Structures are given as C-alpha cells and as structure tokens.
Amino acid sequence: MIDEFDERLRLHLDKLETRGRRYLFDAGRRTALRLALIWAAPACLGGALLVLIWGCFEPLNSIAAISTAILIPAIVAIANYLWRLPRRSPDRRTTLALFDHLFGLKDRAVASDQFRKSPSRNGFEEAALAEAHPWIDRLLDIPLEPPDRPSPLWSWRWLFPVSALLVLCLAIIVPHRRASDPNSAGGVAQAPERNLSADVTTAPPANSPALGAMTPKTETRLLDDRSRMMAPLDELGSIMGARIQGALGALGLRRDGSGPEAEAGVAPPRSSAGHNAAEATPGLKSTNEGAQSEGGFQATSARNKESPEAAPSVRSNEGFMRSEEAVAPSEAIASPSHAGAMMQDPSSQRSAPPKQGGSQQSDGDKGQQPGRRRRSDQNSNSREQGADGSENGRGAGDEAAAKKGRGVASLLLALPMQDRLAGVASNGRVGVTMREGRPQAIPVQQAPAGDRGVNRGGMGVSPYHNDTAHEQRLLSDYFTRSGAPDGD
Amino acid sequence: MASTEDVELVRRNAAEFKKTFINIREEVGRMIVGQADVVDGVLTALMAGGHVLLEGVPGLGKTMLVSSISRAIDLPFSRIQFTPDMMPADIIGTTMLTEAEGGGHELTFQQGPIVSNLVLADEINRATPKTQSALLEVMQEGQITVGRRTIQAPDPFCVMATQNPIDQEGTYPLPEAQLDRFLFKLIVGYPSETDYHTIIERTTSGREVVINPVTNGEALRRLRGIVRQVPVTEAAKIYAIHLVLATQPGSVYAPACINQSVALGASPRGVQGLMLAAKVQALLDDRFAVATDDVAAAVMPVLRHRLITSFHAQANSISVDTLLEEVLAHVKLPYATD
Structure with missing residues (x-):
C-alpha cells in the first residue's frame, strides 16, 4: 500500500516537475526578452547619437543613418536575448519549489520529494508525506498562469526611443540645412x-x-x-x-x-x-x-x-x-x-x-x-x-x-560670465550687509590690586618671591652699617 | 519504513502538543491581558527547551507573565531579584557552617535559588556582569559547579529573565556569552487601549484570578522530545544557514548594511535556535516538517540579541530589528527562481 502511495506521489510530482519546467523556461524566455528590450531602449539613443557624431564628420546618407540607428538597438537586443536565454533546464527541486512559492504550500512539494526518496522514513516523515499528498493532488488541477507579459518601455524608458528619434531627426536635418545654406x-x-x-x-x-x-x-x-x-x-x-x-x-x-x-x-x-x-x-x-x-x-x-x-x-x-x-x-x-x-x-x-x-x-x-x-x-x-x-x-x-x-x-540673462583673469566663473556680485550696533561695555570684575593687568591686556603679573637669606643680610647690612644714607 | 501505527502516534503527539500549548496560552491569558505574541514566544521557547529574555520597561507585567506560566505548568518556581550588590554565591549557593546533629559544626552546601525547574531572573541586568555570569554554566550545561561539587539542574529547566532597557539608569549590559544562551529575546510593549480596560477590571476589582495547572513537568519533557523529532527539509536547513551567515559581517550572504553596522554576527547557536523554534511553529501549524516560512518567522526573536551592532549603527540609531529585516529581504529562498 505504501508502495502504491509512493508511486502515485512520484507520478504526481513528475507531472508537477514537467509543468514547472515548462513554466520556468517560458518565464526565462520572457525575462530574457524583457531585459533585452530594456537594454535596447538606451541602445536606440546610443545609435542615434552615433549617427549624430557620424554626421559631424561626413555628410550623411539618410538611409544609411536610419539603418544604423535601427540596427544598433536591434543587435543589442538580439545579443542580449541570446545571452540571457536559459540554457540549462531547471532541476526538480527548483521546479517543485516554484509550486510551493506560487501557491503558498509551505514547502510541501519539496518536502514530499525529499522524504519520498529517504530510504528509512520515520513517523514524522510519513506523516508529512500523507499530509502533503492532498495538496499535491489539488495542484494538478490548478492551471499555471503564464508569466507576466514583458513590459519593456514602462515608466520613463519610453524617453529613450523618443529621444533617439529626435536626435536622429537632428542628425539628418541639420546637415541638410547646412548644405542648403548658400554661404556655407x-x-x-x-x-x-x-x-x-x-x-x-x-x-x-x-x-x-x-x-x-x-x-x-x-x-x-x-x-x-x-x-x-x-x-x-x-x-x-x-x-x-x-x-x-x-x-x-x-x-x-x-x-x-x-x-x-x-x-x-x-x-x-x-x-x-x-x-x-x-x-x-x-x-x-x-x-x-x-x-x-x-x-x-x-x-x-x-x-x-x-x-x-x-x-x-x-x-x-x-x-x-x-x-x-x-x-x-x-x-x-x-x-x-x-x-x-x-x-x-x-x-x-x-x-x-x-x-x-x-x-x-x-x-x-x-x-x-x-x-x-x-x-x-x-x-x-x-x-x-x-x-x-x-x-x-x-x-x-x-x-x-x-x-x-x-x-x-x-x-x-543672469548668465555667469567667465572671469578673464582667473578663467573661472565669477561668483557674481558680492554684497555687504551693514548693521547698526551699539558699543557694549565689558563687564568689570573686582580684583585685588596685585592682579591688575592680569587678563587686561597690559602688563603681566610679577611673581612674588621671598628674599633669600643672602639678600636679607645684604639689605640689613646696607641699612645698619655706618655711613648709610639717612633715611632718604 | 514507518508503520501506520507510527504515523498515527505522531499525529496524536502532534495534536497533544498543540492542545497543551493552547491550554497553557489560555490559562496564562486569564492573568495576562494582551501580549499574545510575547506569551506565544515564551511558550515556544519553553517547548523548544530554551531560555527566554524579556525586555521591557517596568510595569508591563513581565514578572507576572513568568509566574503565571510557572503556575500553569505546575512546576517548582523560584524567583531571583537581581540587585547591584548580589554575588554569584547568592544565586548558585554556597558552603555554610552549620550545627551538626550530634553536636559540633560542619560545612554544608546550601543550594541557591537557581536549582529549580523554572527560574525567574528578575531585572537580570541590575546585577553586575560578575553575578550575571553565575548563570552561564547552568543555562548551557544544565548543571552547577561549586567548588568540587557539581549539581544537576532539574529537568525541565528554564530560565526566564526580565530586563529593563539597558539605557536605563542602574543597569549593566549582559555579557555576549550569556545573551547567546537565551533562545528568545522578546520585546514587551505597551498594551493596547482595549487591554487597558481589561487590566483595570481584573486588577482593581478585588477579584482573585486563579491559574490552574494544565500540564506538568513530565508532560513538558515529553513534548520537548516531540519537538525534536520534527524533520527539517533541505530547503529550510539551507535557508536557516544562509540567514545566520548573512548576519555575520564579511560573509558572502551578508548585505551591505550588515557589513557596515554589525560588529558580531549570530553564532551556531543561532541556527540551533532557528531550527528549534521553527519545529515548534510547524507543529502548531499542523505540519510535520519544517518549512522555510517557519524559519523566517523565528528570525526576529532568535537572532535579535545575537547581533552586536557597530559604532556606526549606534551612531545612526539603526536597530537590530531593522538589520534583521534587511537580512530577511536580502537572503533568497533556496531553489527560488528570479
């Protein structure tokens, strides 16, 4: 009975794998196409610019110019598409995981495939297989919706071909006008x-x-x-x-x-x-x-x-x-x-x-x-x-x-002029804003007389030092010796 | 090959697991208003065999939640109020000089409050790191060593710690080694407006709320064993490993924000925690195998305390949760196609 269950589960998983592989290949092809077109959009502009540059050096042939402008994005798109085209077919787990992700199966398909191959399954694995089987049966009846259509020129990307068209017109028209000018x-x-x-x-x-x-x-x-x-x-x-x-x-x-x-x-x-x-x-x-x-x-x-x-x-x-x-x-x-x-x-x-x-x-x-x-x-x-x-x-x-x-x-026109001396753009006019202000008094703090001059910008403080014994003796000898000046 | 009876047994066990979980949740819900995520998180950690760190400002019912769970499980419960002057011996026990029965004195070992099935380490970050480190051995090994004596912690053993946000005054940050030993870190937020009405009615009306035990230690031990039997798919394993690697700066899976804002990533304990929490989640979801969705659901509580942010993240107020959201967005599901 278990063998029958296994066989049925294997068949169902195989069917899912086939469907998933087809879906993934299709999605990969569409993704490649979408990315190729995304790359082709700026290539349009690149081709047109190339034509414009070309026209600066040689007189342009309109047919050649248009052909170049079309061929460049086409080559870019084809090369991109061929490069991104899925070459390897996705493996079984990837295809089964696709169903898990698409339908919110919480890995039941992948787990079933893993536990089915297990040589010695325990009770939990058997229970997991049995619990997952109805979900997988139901999947067989649900059609897979095709992947989203490629939308290469959404949002701002349409600007590329439009710009390319404008540049191409410029490239073709301007040299013609120049050629028709009698002076030139x-x-x-x-x-x-x-x-x-x-x-x-x-x-x-x-x-x-x-x-x-x-x-x-x-x-x-x-x-x-x-x-x-x-x-x-x-x-x-x-x-x-x-x-x-x-x-x-x-x-x-x-x-x-x-x-x-x-x-x-x-x-x-x-x-x-x-x-x-x-x-x-x-x-x-x-x-x-x-x-x-x-x-x-x-x-x-x-x-x-x-x-x-x-x-x-x-x-x-x-x-x-x-x-x-x-x-x-x-x-x-x-x-x-x-x-x-x-x-x-x-x-x-x-x-x-x-x-x-x-x-x-x-x-x-x-x-x-x-x-x-x-x-x-x-x-x-x-x-x-x-x-x-x-x-x-x-x-x-x-x-x-x-x-x-x-x-x-x-x-x-408020255009910046070039400075003729420095060779750089002038900063423009320099404005000076005048403000009226009143003189303010500097706060005066009380300080001892000996500190005068400190932090006032004048003289510094003379360090006080005690006279040495030698100096004191010289002083006393000077005033006590005979013949000293009298008090003046 | 498993027999049909084995499958039936697994189904019964899974159903019992879920029923017990829900019963504890309802019983706790009679006391705790709101905070459903926090209650589920604590119970998940309890069933997975891990320890829980609850962080929140004072007055949000963290202590009451833990005491309610202990009453609902009917397990011996001890509470340790951590204070700045607490010493390691106050937690794990010490040798004391006591009077002998036949006269005289002898040295006897007095067990600390850590030897209990459920331990509430209240305001754990108010103790110094030296005291906090007293929990390291018992949280990892389930045993306590004092001198030459080794004491086995009872089974089931669970430390439920509460802490105030570390920027509050008088708190010490937990050492990284201890943080890593917590399976979950849950953030307790403020209740909603309707919850406040219920809180007023329940707590100020003089009505006593009695919590009845719905399971016991033996049942809890058996349920923990069931959790560990849940198989894991390769996809879930790969996904969990990639997630943990993505939290480590310099890893090939790490997004730019992790390289810039994380100084230390999750350890292998992170993968273990993810798997255990995912197994509980699968059982609660009536499944018998772990899926990648279960792993993703466990990322926040399991990994948020295992990441040490760099100065850049702290200077720019980048939270760990924000970084983990980036990791979840960055790491692709296994086998997923573009």
Missing part, C-alpha cells in the same frame, strides 16, 4: 548672425572669387560650429549694446563716432584678428580665412566707393538712423533685421564718405542703418580706447565692444 555652400566660415546682417547692397556675393576660394571644408565646418555656438549670445550682446547706445544717444550722452569711417555703408562679417590685420594692410595677402574674407569686403568697399549711389544711400540711412534713435531708441532693435544690421565692419565704414547730416532716408535701407550706425559708434569708442589709434587697436576695440555687449546680455 560657398565654403565661407560665417556666423549665423552674418546671415542676419546680410545686407543686400553691401554683403559680398556668395560666389565671390575671394570667398569661393577660401578655407578647406573641415576648417570651415569647425569655424561654423563655433560661430553657431556663440551666435545667440553674440547676437543678443549686439542687440543689448545697441540698446544701450541708443539709450545713451537719446539722452545726448552718446559718443559720436563722426569720423569718415563711421559712416561707411558696407556690412562685412564679424571681425577677427586676421580680418583686422588684413584690413590694416589692404595689399597684404593674409593666410587665414579672415583675411581673405576681408579682402573680399575690401573689394566690395571699393565698389561702393566707386558707386555714386552708395554714398547717398549711406548718408540718407544715417539721417534716418539719427532721427529714429532720437524718437524711439528702443524700437531700433525691435526686429532681427535691425539687430543683424548692427554688426558691421568698421573698415568698410571707413571707406564711406564723411558724415552728412540730414533727414533724408531710404526706405530700402531702413532696417539696417541704425545698427550700422551703432556699430560704428562702438568701433569709434574702441578706437578711442586703443593705445595709438592703430588698426590693431581698432580691431581690439571691435572685439571688446562685442564682448561688452555679450557681457551686458549675460548680465541681463
């Missing part, structure tokens, strides 16, 4: 504000020979990137600088750069050291692109000089600018075109005829001239700050003006 297509290293300040009448043509034969592609891109990074701050700085200048002008405090350079009608790109050097020596062939660019602008300036229409136009624009600033200085920077027009090169302005007052204005140039005027003001200011008014000083002044404007923008 010509290979010119120009900042974005250059486009903003592009003057139809004064900007050099994109296909100018001087510009077309400029820098190598990589350098152009690097400079372009740098310009793109600095563009918002520079632009805002220029706007703020113009606003301040406008306000000063409205108040009559403005320093007027009334020299002939200030009235130039040419709007070259932002200056650089090479630019200024080339400007100082027009005939010199500069090796850097700034100088080459400047050469192009000088040619444009020369054309403006030759052109009889250009000077009146400048003059009329100047007149408009003054009247506009006098009326409403703040409106001068209301539009991007105004802001862009503020960035102009002093060298080209220098080539313009002397300033002429007047209220003539040209509608076509309305949007640019005030800015040009302010730029010239800034340049004249910087020239005043220069040591000897040389071209070098003018270039430094131009740069300083831009930095000043950038600093103003930084202040207004």
Whole structure:
C-alpha cells in the first residue's frame, strides 16, 4: 500500500516537475526578452547619437543613418536575448519549489520529494508525506498562469526611443540645412548672425572669387560650429549694446563716432584678428580665412566707393538712423533685421564718405542703418580706447565692444560670465550687509590690586618671591652699617 | 519504513502538543491581558527547551507573565531579584557552617535559588556582569559547579529573565556569552487601549484570578522530545544557514548594511535556535516538517540579541530589528527562481 502511495506521489510530482519546467523556461524566455528590450531602449539613443557624431564628420546618407540607428538597438537586443536565454533546464527541486512559492504550500512539494526518496522514513516523515499528498493532488488541477507579459518601455524608458528619434531627426536635418545654406555652400566660415546682417547692397556675393576660394571644408565646418555656438549670445550682446547706445544717444550722452569711417555703408562679417590685420594692410595677402574674407569686403568697399549711389544711400540711412534713435531708441532693435544690421565692419565704414547730416532716408535701407550706425559708434569708442589709434587697436576695440555687449546680455540673462583673469566663473556680485550696533561695555570684575593687568591686556603679573637669606643680610647690612644714607 | 501505527502516534503527539500549548496560552491569558505574541514566544521557547529574555520597561507585567506560566505548568518556581550588590554565591549557593546533629559544626552546601525547574531572573541586568555570569554554566550545561561539587539542574529547566532597557539608569549590559544562551529575546510593549480596560477590571476589582495547572513537568519533557523529532527539509536547513551567515559581517550572504553596522554576527547557536523554534511553529501549524516560512518567522526573536551592532549603527540609531529585516529581504529562498 505504501508502495502504491509512493508511486502515485512520484507520478504526481513528475507531472508537477514537467509543468514547472515548462513554466520556468517560458518565464526565462520572457525575462530574457524583457531585459533585452530594456537594454535596447538606451541602445536606440546610443545609435542615434552615433549617427549624430557620424554626421559631424561626413555628410550623411539618410538611409544609411536610419539603418544604423535601427540596427544598433536591434543587435543589442538580439545579443542580449541570446545571452540571457536559459540554457540549462531547471532541476526538480527548483521546479517543485516554484509550486510551493506560487501557491503558498509551505514547502510541501519539496518536502514530499525529499522524504519520498529517504530510504528509512520515520513517523514524522510519513506523516508529512500523507499530509502533503492532498495538496499535491489539488495542484494538478490548478492551471499555471503564464508569466507576466514583458513590459519593456514602462515608466520613463519610453524617453529613450523618443529621444533617439529626435536626435536622429537632428542628425539628418541639420546637415541638410547646412548644405542648403548658400554661404556655407560657398565654403565661407560665417556666423549665423552674418546671415542676419546680410545686407543686400553691401554683403559680398556668395560666389565671390575671394570667398569661393577660401578655407578647406573641415576648417570651415569647425569655424561654423563655433560661430553657431556663440551666435545667440553674440547676437543678443549686439542687440543689448545697441540698446544701450541708443539709450545713451537719446539722452545726448552718446559718443559720436563722426569720423569718415563711421559712416561707411558696407556690412562685412564679424571681425577677427586676421580680418583686422588684413584690413590694416589692404595689399597684404593674409593666410587665414579672415583675411581673405576681408579682402573680399575690401573689394566690395571699393565698389561702393566707386558707386555714386552708395554714398547717398549711406548718408540718407544715417539721417534716418539719427532721427529714429532720437524718437524711439528702443524700437531700433525691435526686429532681427535691425539687430543683424548692427554688426558691421568698421573698415568698410571707413571707406564711406564723411558724415552728412540730414533727414533724408531710404526706405530700402531702413532696417539696417541704425545698427550700422551703432556699430560704428562702438568701433569709434574702441578706437578711442586703443593705445595709438592703430588698426590693431581698432580691431581690439571691435572685439571688446562685442564682448561688452555679450557681457551686458549675460548680465541681463543672469548668465555667469567667465572671469578673464582667473578663467573661472565669477561668483557674481558680492554684497555687504551693514548693521547698526551699539558699543557694549565689558563687564568689570573686582580684583585685588596685585592682579591688575592680569587678563587686561597690559602688563603681566610679577611673581612674588621671598628674599633669600643672602639678600636679607645684604639689605640689613646696607641699612645698619655706618655711613648709610639717612633715611632718604 | 514507518508503520501506520507510527504515523498515527505522531499525529496524536502532534495534536497533544498543540492542545497543551493552547491550554497553557489560555490559562496564562486569564492573568495576562494582551501580549499574545510575547506569551506565544515564551511558550515556544519553553517547548523548544530554551531560555527566554524579556525586555521591557517596568510595569508591563513581565514578572507576572513568568509566574503565571510557572503556575500553569505546575512546576517548582523560584524567583531571583537581581540587585547591584548580589554575588554569584547568592544565586548558585554556597558552603555554610552549620550545627551538626550530634553536636559540633560542619560545612554544608546550601543550594541557591537557581536549582529549580523554572527560574525567574528578575531585572537580570541590575546585577553586575560578575553575578550575571553565575548563570552561564547552568543555562548551557544544565548543571552547577561549586567548588568540587557539581549539581544537576532539574529537568525541565528554564530560565526566564526580565530586563529593563539597558539605557536605563542602574543597569549593566549582559555579557555576549550569556545573551547567546537565551533562545528568545522578546520585546514587551505597551498594551493596547482595549487591554487597558481589561487590566483595570481584573486588577482593581478585588477579584482573585486563579491559574490552574494544565500540564506538568513530565508532560513538558515529553513534548520537548516531540519537538525534536520534527524533520527539517533541505530547503529550510539551507535557508536557516544562509540567514545566520548573512548576519555575520564579511560573509558572502551578508548585505551591505550588515557589513557596515554589525560588529558580531549570530553564532551556531543561532541556527540551533532557528531550527528549534521553527519545529515548534510547524507543529502548531499542523505540519510535520519544517518549512522555510517557519524559519523566517523565528528570525526576529532568535537572532535579535545575537547581533552586536557597530559604532556606526549606534551612531545612526539603526536597530537590530531593522538589520534583521534587511537580512530577511536580502537572503533568497533556496531553489527560488528570479
């Protein structure tokens, strides 16, 4: 009878084992899939970033980029899944323990399997088997629910593919836009504000020979990137600088750069050291692109000089600018075109005829001239700050003006400025809080006369010591000997 | 192979065990209001053959609980009130000069109050560690050695000690060696609001509560034997071992908090205590084999006084119970799958 019981129990346990093994393998497969998808989510972003980095060095093929962005997470997911896939089938105890844990059997299945194999079972083990058997019988009829469905993109993980998509779009769109930009297509290293300040009448043509034969592609891109990074701050700085200048002008405090350079009608790109050097020596062939660019602008300036229409136009624009600033200085920077027009090169302005007052204005140039005027003001200011008014000083002044404007923008935007001396971010303004206070008396304690000076900051205490016998004898001998002084 | 009669005998014994346990619990419950966990813990330790340390502030009925249990079991009971000026000889006995029957004097050994079935060591931490150490031998070996004389402690023998929290004034911490000899350390808490009503009715109405003995020393000895026969599954053994190892800093099973906050982990007595307590628990649950759940239920009372916390834990007010909860959460069940 006991043998029959054992055999029946063994069969039941075998069935449980088979079911449990299948369940565990299924669960392991699902877990592997879930973990693979979890790893694939950040891999999406990684792939997209890789494409973005790739696009920084080479022009991207859209199909290749998308394929790369898809393939990388797919490879990660497949490798992860294969790596985590259960290779060994779980042992019998593990499968039986699964039922104990799932159904709260308190180890009855595992204990039954252990005691059943025992060669000499005692009464307690037999009782344990008999007590556990109904529970195991019941288990055979209860279906095992499948493991939980994998949910890889729960909570915040969906951000990975979304971010990857955005990065991928960025990686594909930005190089296309750059390629469609005529300035960058010509290979010119120009900042974005250059486009903003592009003057139809004064900007050099994109296909100018001087510009077309400029820098190598990589350098152009690097400079372009740098310009793109600095563009918002520079632009805002220029706007703020113009606003301040406008306000000063409205108040009559403005320093007027009334020299002939200030009235130039040419709007070259932002200056650089090479630019200024080339400007100082027009005939010199500069090796850097700034100088080459400047050469192009000088040619444009020369054309403006030759052109009889250009000077009146400048003059009329100047007149408009003054009247506009006098009326409403703040409106001068209301539009991007105004802001862009503020960035102009002093060298080209220098080539313009002397300033002429007047209220003539040209509608076509309305949007640019005030800015040009302010730029010239800034340049004249910087020239005043220069040591000897040389071209070098003018270039430094131009740069300083831009930095000043950038600093103003930084202040207004509460951006930390870099300390030019220490090279670290400034801690900002240091405030001093003054408090009123009354003098307070120091408590005085009574002390014996001999203690005076102790802890009062004055003299210290002289240690008292008894005279030695020798000293006493000397003293008595002095006063008792004959011929001693009388009492004084 | 066990016969059917053996199985029936086991079933009867298990049923008797449970019935006796419940009877003692009910009888004690006539005197002690609430504190069900503490009563169960004391009875579990008594059935498992261990000693109990009850910790709580004064006035929570610790002494009354122990005296009630001794009356319910109908065993000789002695109470030792530990004081700071107590000496070891006051506990284990001493040799005294007495008058002989035929005249003259002789040295006779006077047994101390420790020689009794149930010993209540009241406020044990008010005595100095030297005096507390007088209990070491009798708690572990069940015998007392005085000079060249060795006295066997009666069977069943159980020390039920009470102590005030050690941060109270005039207390001395128990030596680790003695703490390790207690099977359980139970924390006696304050009664609930409804318990207070019952306490007032029972203790201030002038009504005498009589506790009747429901078992005796012989029955208790036999029940202790039944407990030891309960088989243990491999899973429960592995789990208990892993739990004890996890309390030892530097062990591969120890979680980070144990490495950081524990200076001394549980000893092998911890595993023994876990197994014995789990066996009692299995019998009370009408099972004939120890399961991992029984082991987990015994972790707190068995291990909480065996862990010596480090300065880091004391400085950060990390209690031993918190650490044990971490251990329980950290140690995986045997054969468990992720």
